[in-house]
Amino acid sequence: MKFKKSLASSKGLTLVEVLVSLTILGIVLMGTMKFFSQAYTYTNMNEKKTAAVNVARNALMHIEKENFIEVREKFQKESEFLKIYICKNSEGKSIYKNFWNGESPESDCSPIKVNNIEYNVTISLPDEKNSDTKPAKGEYSSFFVPLKATVIWEINGKEESTEIEGEIKSEDLR
Structure with missing residues (x-):
């Protein structure tokens, strides 16, 4: 009954009550906004990492389209690594x-x-970290070449990287 009377009275709220309620509301909203800020940062980083993984997959697919024998020989005898860039060809297209x-x-x-x-x-x-679970080097040379694609990018002055492993196979198996 007392509660009904206080609601029905025309006194209203005091300034102290309004300030206390605004302070409580502000604290709750700041906590909520911090959550959204962290979620945005996390989502943004995952978006860039997903793009990097897709770039790495595309790079491995590009290498798979190259002549298998030439790629195999270059990796096993001549070169340790290769870098992939986007260049303009004679027609002005990006390749x-x-x-x-x-x-x-x-x-x-x-x-x-x-x-x-x-x-x-x-x-x-x-890297040959798991040499006991991988075939010997000679077993790869005929039909498979294992490859690792490493992608590096920079965000806000901080370098990030990701890598994926795959293998290309000989045209004889495709």
Whole structure:
């Protein structure tokens, strides 16, 4: 009954009550806004990492389209790694171009760019950490070449990277 009377009275709220309620509301809203800020940062980083993984997959697909025997020989005998850039061809179209073992890219070449972020792609043979679970080197040479694509990009002055492993197979098996 007392509660009904206080609601029905025309006194209203005091300034102290209004300030206390605004303070409580502000604290709750600040906590909520912090959550959304962290969620945005996390989502933004995951978006860039997803783009980097897709760039790495595209790079491996590009290498798979190259002549298998030439790629196999270059990796196993001559070069340790290759970098992939986007270059303009004679018709003005953008194409992937390989630069082996530190060759300098041409002036019209640039790193792969997605959403205004430059992704530097390096393809190499994978580390032999798990040598007991991988076939011997001679077993790869006939039909498979294992590769590792490493993608490096920079966000707010901090370098990020991701890598994926795959293998290319001989045209004889395709």
